[in-house]
Amino acid sequence: MITALVFDFDGLLMDTESTQLESWQYEWRRHGLELDVATFFADHGGDVSELRYAALAAAVGAEYDRVSSHDRRVAYRDALNAELVVPQGIQKWLAEAEGLRLAVASSSPASWVLPLLEQTGYRSRFEVVACGDEVSAHKPDPAVYHLALGRLGVQASEAIAFEDTPHGVAAAKAAGLRCVAIPNRHTDPARFTAADLVLANAADMTLAEILGP
Template identity: 60%
Template sequence: MAIKALIFDFDGLLMDTETTLLDSWRAEWRRHGHELDESSFFADHGGDTTDERYALLAATVGPGFDRAASHARRTAYRKERHRTMGLTAGLDAWLGEAEGLGLRLAVASSSQHEWVAGHLARTGDLARFEVLACGDEVAAPKPDPAVYRLALDRLGLPPEAAVAFEDTPHGVSAAVAAGLRCVAIPNLYAHNARFVQATLRLRAATETTLTSLLTRLEERHSG
């Protein structure tokens, strides 16, 4: 079946909000005279780990830790960083190609709808996406395939008619479990060796045109 839709992850794929997240926590640890253990920072799922991260920082700092003040600093820092953040390099060109090819566009994210829609509206890209499927609309985050199944249901398409784009191993697992072909563009904090389930893997969206990429996918599928 021909490809009719593209489904994109949001955090770390469409926008590099993963870096601002890490930087905000790194700054908070250093403010209290400690270093963040970055090796275990990113979870193997798309769920919210904010409470666990604060609990670890509080246990390290001790009784003087002020979570409310820490949270206010972190969110202000990220808000300022996000103010000028656009789509990841190469993605704007891909979306333009997709529109020219008549492909339908969707987002499948473990983040909340308000977060995803707010950022896409800020950059003027929200209207490009016919469907948003988000973490607060399903029972479990990635690697559970629920959010991809929701996106497919809203598109009214079977999985073989769409392609997913992901930046994490658990995101790829979710897409594959939903029956989708998946193109992986690993983020800076993910180990390339963990993307064995991906149909194709790229270093960056800038290394190829979308048209060429879709041709490769179709060739692999027909082969």
């Protein structure tokens, strides 16, 4: 019997994947350059900002100023993030989840996840928030899912995970959870064969339909 739902954060509860990409595109274009979107997203969770800054510095050359570049990009990103909301389909799931325990399992640090989750107005709905700075390895490693399950005090068989990336699906499955994938718009849906269910949009099914009889 399913008693808990565990949600990824970035790209699922809030489309911060898109705002991150847009902020980097903005900064590359400030230098008259175009970011290679095909290589932007890593196949693992966690922060890859240093690699991205290094790539930009190499492209710009000696005149690149990392401090001003970072400040400008982050200000642009934060302005975009301020407009984000939880997708309507997931809002409906949260409204339908009466009696179920809810958790977040994210590779991002708590300092990133918690303020944004508070911004959504749904922070109080999540009994548990497990973050990447609390575990030794990021997705596809299952550590953050083990942490979330441990804090909930439930078995993997009692929970369903919701993810938007292949490495997130891999982490959930490695932890023993059923996983529903909603591929973000930057990832090929064909890469989600490990998911138990793949939806184009959360509005495509009700939570009751996902949970089944």
